[in-house]
Amino acid sequence: MPSILHILWLIPALPAVVAAITALLRRRQRRLSAGLAIGSMAVSLLLAILAFVQTLENPVRQVVNFRWIQFGSDWIWLGWALDPLTAIMLVMIAFVGLLIFIYSVGYMAHDANFTRFFCFLSLFAAAMFGVVITNSLLLLFMCWEVVGLTSYLLIGFWFHRPVAAAAAKKAFLTTRIGDLGLLLGIVWLYSQTGTLLFYDHGAGCLEQGALTSLLGAATVAGVPVFTAIALLIFCGAVGKSGQLPLHVWLPDAMEGPTPVSALIHAATMVAAGVYLVARVYPLMSLSPDGVATALKVVAWTGAITAVFAASIAVAQNDIKRILAYSTISQLGYMMLGLGVGGVAIGVFHLIAHAFFKALLFLGAGSVIHGCTEEQDIRNMGGLRRFMPITFATYAIGTLALCGFPLVFSGFWSKDAILHAAHGWSVSQGPFYLGLFGALLTAFYMTRQVCYVFLGRKREPLALTEPVLSPRAPAEICVIDDPHESPRIMTVPLLILAFFSVVLGFLHTPAWPWFASFLRGRDVSLSLGTLDAMSVSNLALDFSRFAEAGLLPLMFLSSLIVVGGLGLGWWFYGRRPIVRATDPDALERIAPRIFRALQHRLYVDELYDATVIRLVRWTAYLSDWLDRRLWNGAVQAVRSLVTGLGWMDASLDKYAVNAGFDEGCRGVSGSGRLFSRLQNGRVQNYLRAIAAALVVLAALLLWRSAA
Amino acid sequence: MTSLTAYLLVSALLFSIGLAGALTRRSAILVLAGVELMLNAANLNFIAFWRFGPHPEALTGLIFVVFSIAVAAAEAAVGLALIVAVYRQAKTSDVSEIVEMKG
Amino acid sequence: MTVLFLILAALTLTGAAAAMTLRRLVHCALALTVAFAGLATLYLALDAQFAGLAQLLVYVGAIAILIVFAILLTPGSSEKDTPVGGSSSLVGVALALGTFAVIAWAVSKSKLGHPGLISAAPEATMQQIGTALIEHYVLPLEVIGLMLTAALIGAAILAMKESQTPR
Numbered sequence: 001m002p003s004i005l006h007i008l009w010l011i012p013a014l015p016a017v018v019a020a021i022t023a024l025l026r027r028r029q030r031r032l033s034a035g036l037a038i039g040s041m042a043v044s045l046l047l048a049i050l051a052f053v054q055t056l057e058n059p060v061r062q063v064v065n066f067r068w069i070q071f072g073s074d075w076i077w078l079g080w081a082l083d084p085l086t087a088i089m090l091v092m093i094a095f096v097g098l099l100i101f102i103y104s105v106g107y108m109a110h111d112a113n114f115t116r117f118f119c120f121l122s123l124f125a126a127a128m129f130g131v132v133i134t135n136s137l138l139l140l141f142m143c144w145e146v147v148g149l150t151s152y153l154l155i156g157f158w159f160h161r162p163v164a165a166a167a168a169k170k171a172f173l174t175t176r177i178g179d180l181g182l183l184l185g186i187v188w189l190y191s192q193t194g195t196l197l198f199y200d201h202g203a204g205c206l207e208q209g210a211l212t213s214l215l216g217a218a219t220v221a222g223v224p225v226f227t228a229i230a231l232l233i234f235c236g237a238v239g240k241s242g243q244l245p246l247h248v249w250l251p252d253a254m255e256g257p258t259p260v261s262a263l264i265h266a267a268t269m270v271a272a273g274v275y276l277v278a279r280v281y282p283l284m285s286l287s288p289d290g291v292a293t294a295l296k297v298v299a300w301t302g303a304i305t306a307v308f309a310a311s312i313a314v315a316q317n318d319i320k321r322i323l324a325y326s327t328i329s330q331l332g333y334m335m336l337g338l339g340v341g342g343v344a345i346g347v348f349h350l351i352a353h354a355f356f357k358a359l360l361f362l363g364a365g366s367v368i369h370g371c372t373e374e375q376d377i378r379n380m381g382g383l384r385r386f387m388p389i390t391f392a393t394y395a396i397g398t399l400a401l402c403g404f405p406l407v408f409s410g411f412w413s414k415d416a417i418l419h420a421a422h423g424w425s426v427s428q429g430p431f432y433l434g435l436f437g438a439l440l441t442a443f444y445m446t447r448q449v450c451y452v453f454l455g456r457k458r459e460p461l462a463l464t465e466p467v468l469s470p471r472a473p474a475e476i477c478v479i480d481d482p483h484e485s486p487r488i489m490t491v492p493l494l495i496l497a498f499f500s501v502v503l504g505f506l507h508t509p510a511w512p513w514f515a516s517f518l519r520g521r522d523v524s525l526s527l528g529t530l531d532a533m534s535v536s537n538l539a540l541d542f543s544r545f546a547e548a549g550l551l552p553l554m555f556l557s558s559l560i561v562v563g564g565l566g567l568g569w570w571f572y573g574r575r576p577i578v579r580a581t582d583p584d585a586l587e588r589i590a591p592r593i594f595r596a597l598q599h600r601l602y603v604d605e606l607y608d609a610t611v612i613r614l615v616r617w618t619a620y621l622s623d624w625l626d627r628r629l630w631n632g633a634v635q636a637v638r639s640l641v642t643g644l645g646w647m648d649a650s651l652d653k654y655a656v657n658a659g660f661d662e663g664c665r666g667v668s669g670s671g672r673l674f675s676r677l678q679n680g681r682v683q684n685y686l687r688a689i690a691a692a693l694v695v696l697a698a699l700l701l702w703r704s705a706a
Numbered sequence: 707m708t709s710l711t712a713y714l715l716v717s718a719l720l721f722s723i724g725l726a727g728a729l730t731r732r733s734a735i736l737v738l739a740g741v742e743l744m745l746n747a748a749n750l751n752f753i754a755f756w757r758f759g760p761h762p763e764a765l766t767g768l769i770f771v772v773f774s775i776a777v778a779a780a781e782a783a784v785g786l787a788l789i790v791a792v793y794r795q796a797k798t799s800d801v802s803e804i805v806e807m808k809g
Numbered sequence: 810m811t812v813l814f815l816i817l818a819a820l821t822l823t824g825a826a827a828a829m830t831l832r833r834l835v836h837c838a839l840a841l842t843v844a845f846a847g848l849a850t851l852y853l854a855l856d857a858q859f860a861g862l863a864q865l866l867v868y869v870g871a872i873a874i875l876i877v878f879a880i881l882l883t884p885g886s887s888e889k890d891t892p893v894g895g896s897s898s899l900v901g902v903a904l905a906l907g908t909f910a911v912i913a914w915a916v917s918k919s920k921l922g923h924p925g926l927i928s929a930a931p932e933a934t935m936q937q938i939g940t941a942l943i944e945h946y947v948l949p950l951e952v953i954g955l956m957l958t959a960a961l962i963g964a965a966i967l968a969m970k971e972s973q974t975p976r
Binding site for chain 2: 814818821822825826828829830834837838841844845848851852855856857859860863864867868871872875876878879880882883885897898900901902904905906908909912913916917921930931932933937938941942945946949953956957959960961963964965967968970
């Protein structure tokens with residue numbers, strides 16, 4: 001079958017064109033816009049599947065590079081690559097994206113700006129495809145920025161709500177900080193290696209020649225160049241994937257519509273950061289000896305983020321915010337996986353997570369839709385009776401996320417990460433953090449499920465009871481009529497649930513297909529410690545379970561998951577929560593810790609007091625400078641020029657005008673004087689003639705007489 | 707004083723009177739009359755010089771005066787016709803009121 | 810300087826002065842006629858019979874009448890005329906006096922033959938005048954003819970009433 005390589009560019013191009021067309025459509029052309037978007041996604045999915053099949057047969061990386069602009073004597077190169085990593089990402093994005101597009105048709109059915117939504121969604125899909133197929137640093141950055149832009153547009157979709165507008169701004173600014181690091185890293189990498197392309201038949205910046213030269217480059221302030229570049233590029237990933245210092249935008253981004261949260265902030269955009277690290281892994285893992293510094297940073301950041309976000313998630317009350325913190329935590333796991341175990345492990349968790357997190361978000365959206373836009377879990381309860389399909393799929397998603405043993409994909413992916421962390425030569429710290437994080441994950445997900453689905457409907461607030469509790473939600477409204485969502489929304493849920501189970505089997509120790517798929521025949525793509533487990537012949541071999549430390553580890557992680565689920569059940573499921581204003585079970589035990597967690601460990605407040613204050617102070621300073629100094633200078637110039645102008649004007653008025661005008665007046669005055677001679681009176685003329693005659697005659701006679 | 711001088715003085719006086727009238731009177735007809743007087747004074751001058759000057763047999767002065775009278779007649783006719791025409795136009799023959807040529 | 814000359818001269822000058830100073834136009838015209846007549850007699854005294862009689866015929870007989878016609882055809886001019894008065898008439902008189910002064914001075918300064926000689930009256934018969942006209946002065950004669958024709962036509966056109974038909 002002919003190579004799909006040369007039409008690979010259609011995958012991002014089609015949604016982009018559809019976005020452009022949809023931008024011109026009218027608001028009431030809803031069916032057309034949705035149809036175009038879903039149609040283009042379907043075609044992209046088809047092409048992605050074809051590309052995937054091609055890489056199954058031939059995993060060698062193929063690139064297409066082309067020149068774009070001439071820049072002095074250099075050319076700027078752009079291009080795309082097709083390798084196993086790209087192919088699997090394409091399929092994941094296209095598939096999950098398509099399901100979410102279909103879901104959105106139902107979710108946004110009552111929204112007036114339906115068309116605009118699909119325009120932005122298509123644009124996002126185009127940019128995300130661009131990020132994963134690009135072979136050029138510059139094109140990566142361009143698509144990266146467009147992804148950020150569409151995230152801003154979609155978070156702030158209901159921009160007339162100030163909260164949503166502020167959240168969009170916060171998301172954009174926070175990721176921008178990360179993007180600044182990314183840009184610096186890109187520029188530095190370009191200046192060091194001289195090429196913008198990743199793979200260019202041996203001349204690319206991720207290929208052997210460039211990497212060797214980077215190893216040899218001088219250090220900068222004690223930090224080797226390759227580490228600095230890797231860390232700078234990692235900054236971009238930190239911003240986009242919500243790792244610890246720059247995670248603050250993700251929970252606020254839940255102000256956008258739920259399909260947006262599912263697509264962008266669970267499955268795809270946040271995964272772009274993980275993908276970036278995976279893509280530049282040859283650079284990240286570059287090291288003269290031992291484990292690369294960059295990878296150590298990545299692993300620790302991921303581990304700390306995982307535990308940090310999971311602990312905050314324990315105390316949140318908004319259904320989407322719990323899932324947002326859960327996403328941050330799982331992204332931490334992915335980074336951890338990349339850092340300790342290599343590309344295959346991190347990306348495997350990425351793929352699995354995409355499916356079950358999207359499932360959970362869409363399920364949450366279904367709950368919100370069915371409870372008429374209610375989002376506080378304290379007001380929900382007993383919904384399993386009213387929304388059975390949602391409950392079933394949500395439960396599957398929860399178990400997958402927790403990593404329930406053996407059946408669900410989350411187990412295999414998380415276990416791979418934990419196994420790699422256990423075997424990490426640098427430190428056992430990330431391993432223990434990962435275990436603790438798994439416990440917390442199971443705990444808070446069980447809490448959420450108990451609050452939302454189990455038990456009975458919350459009792460309405462009794463009219464005699466005053467609303468004194470400060471923790472009470474602003475409007476306590478008991479849901480009147482919770483109902484199941486329409487089929488257009490539940491069918492994607494079912495499909496995603498299916499994949500949450502099945503995908504796990506892509507990479508088990510018995511059959512490490514994923515790792516070997518990604519490795520392909522390209523030796524430079526490092527796979528980390530799992531190399532020892534993957535064998536050259538890919539046969540189903542259960543004996544690999546007996547290898548060093550694997551079975552005890554699986555047992556330990558299963559124990560932790562079941563323990564977390566049990567704890568959650570103990571606190572929240574045993575006795576149903578009766579009233580919405582009842583204090584949380586955990587709160588009764590450790591009120592101060594709970595309250596701190598509920599306030600998100602005061603990170604936002606910290607930023608506000610430090611960074612924001614600094615920025616605001618700088619703004620005031622700039623304003624003062626502008627108003628006093630620069631304005632003063634401009635005003636001085638202005639008064640100088642005005643003075644010159646005044647001088648010029650008075651010169652003109654008094655000197656030139658006076659002289660010139662006087663001259664003219666003199667001429668016209670004398671003319672007027674002389675015209676009085678011509679008064680039309682004949683006798684005057686005669687008199688003049690007579691006088692002249694007399695004078696002349698006298699003169700002549702006198703002269704002749706003399 | 708010779709006869710010639712006397713005649714010349716008379717002619718000069720006549721000329722001045724005619725000039726005075728032409729320059730002073732407001733009626734156009736009288737301006738014309740003054741001009742006629744000036745012409746006549748010149749004629750008298752010519753005759754006097756013919757009579758008392760050399761070569762009177764050439765009849766020069768006499769012929770000149772004859773022609774002068776003819777011209778004066780023609781000129782008076784045309785001039786008076788002009789005055790009548792102007793009077794029809796401007797309803798007056800007062801020279802100080804006809805100032806259309808005023809510059 | 811005979812008495813005859815003095816009387817005739819006085820008559821002529823009086824008539825001229827009167828013509829230039831009288832108020833009513835018709836009186837001026839009549840005085841003018843007297844002046845013309847005086848001049849004719851002066852011509853006769855100077856043995857220029859043809860000129861004198863021509864003067865009578867043309868000036869008194871035609872031009873003076875013509876002036877009277879014109880006065881009668883332009884009635885509004887009779888009453889309003891103020892001959893003397895105001896600075897403007899003084900200017901005119903002064904100019905005239907100046908002219909006379911200059912000419913008189915020229916006359917007095919020039920040598921005009923010795924005083925006693927009064928030559929005999931020259932012969933100026935009609936035949937001689939006719940011969941002179943045809944022989945020596947034929948060109949001016951013809952030109953005068955043309956001029957008179959032109960003047961005739963011109964005066965007739967000028968004095969004609971404008972046609973009433975609208976153009």
